[in-house]
Amino acid sequence: MKVPLAIVAAIAENGVIGDGRGLPWHLPSDLKHFRSVTIGKPLLMGRKTFESIGRALPGRETIVVTRDRAFDPSRGGGQAKAIHVAHELEAALALAQARAQAMGAEEVILAGGGNLYESLIGRAERMHLTFVDIAPRGAVSFPAIDWSNWLEVSRVRPRPAAKDEATFAFVDFDRRRCFSL
Numbered sequence: 001m002k003v004p005l006a007i008v009a010a011i012a013e014n015g016v017i018g019d020g021r022g023l024p025w026h027l028p029s030d031l032k033h034f035r036s037v038t039i040g041k042p043l044l045m046g047r048k049t050f051e052s053i054g055r056a057l058p059g060r061e062t063i064v065v066t067r068d069r070a071f072d073p074s075r076g077g078g079q080a081k082a083i084h085v086a087h088e089l090e091a092a093l094a095l096a097q098a099r100a101q102a103m104g105a106e107e108v109i110l111a112g113g114g115n116l117y118e119s120l121i122g123r124a125e126r127m128h129l130t131f132v133d134i135a136p137r138g139a140v141s142f143p144a145i146d147w148s149n150w151l152e153v154s155r156v157r158p159r160p161a162a163k164d165e166a167t168f169a170f171v172d173f174d175r176r177r178c179f180s181l
């Protein structure tokens with residue numbers, strides 16, 4: 001059976017998700033949340049997001065999408081076994097499916113960035129979003145969301161940790177199913 005594609009993203013009030021090089025906020029609680037949502041799963045991400053992280057994440061496998069045929073993910077000292085490279089989206093999705101099956105993962109995670117969210121939001125079945133109560137400057141935004149397609153299934157507003165720069169909420173959505181009678 002096909003493993004669902006789930007977006008994981010942290011989005012500011014103004015839609016910003018990044019400044020092009022990294023995240024425009026410091027939110028250790030969200031990094032912990034990201035780890036707990038993604039552990040044991042394959043992560044699909046654009047080359048720019050991969051380079052902003054710079055390595056394989058423990059307990060996960062990363063599929064980096066790039067048009068650069070010479071791209072070498074181990075250049076930054078990454079663990080070659082946990083990083084795969086795909087040169088187009090369909091190949092990346094197929095590889096992510098295969099890795100999810102092999103890992104026994106219940107989701108394929110679409111981990112960004114803006115470019116990949118924009119291209120694949122139409123294929124996602126779930127979204128694990130962090131709404132960050134801040135409006136930073138940043139060149140990269142989450143694509144427009146057609147909320148009529150999404151059903152909110154859980155919302156938690158944790159107390160921020162001492163080093164969190166803003167308050168935030170963790171909100172999960174499932175794609176609404178269309179039933180024709």
Ligand SMILES: NC(=O)c1ccc[n+]([C@@H]2O[C@H](COP(=O)([O-])OP(=O)(O)OC[C@H]3O[C@@H](n4cnc5c(N)ncnc54)[C@H](OP(=O)(O)O)[C@@H]3O)[C@@H](O)[C@H]2O)c1
Nearest residue numbers: 009010018020022046047048049066067112113114115116
């Ligand atoms: N807040 C969050 O939750 C979150 C999550 C993830 C990332 N981010 C932020 O988002 C920013 C990066 O996002 P971004 O939109 O600039 O870049 P991105 O989506 O991470 O990566 C874009 C790159 O992916 C490759 N790519 C995209 N479509 C492709 C296709 N159809 N076929 C082959 N390769 C393809 C290209 O790589 P090549 O140029 O190598 O060909 C393209 O330049 C950073 O600031 C990061 O920190 C935020």
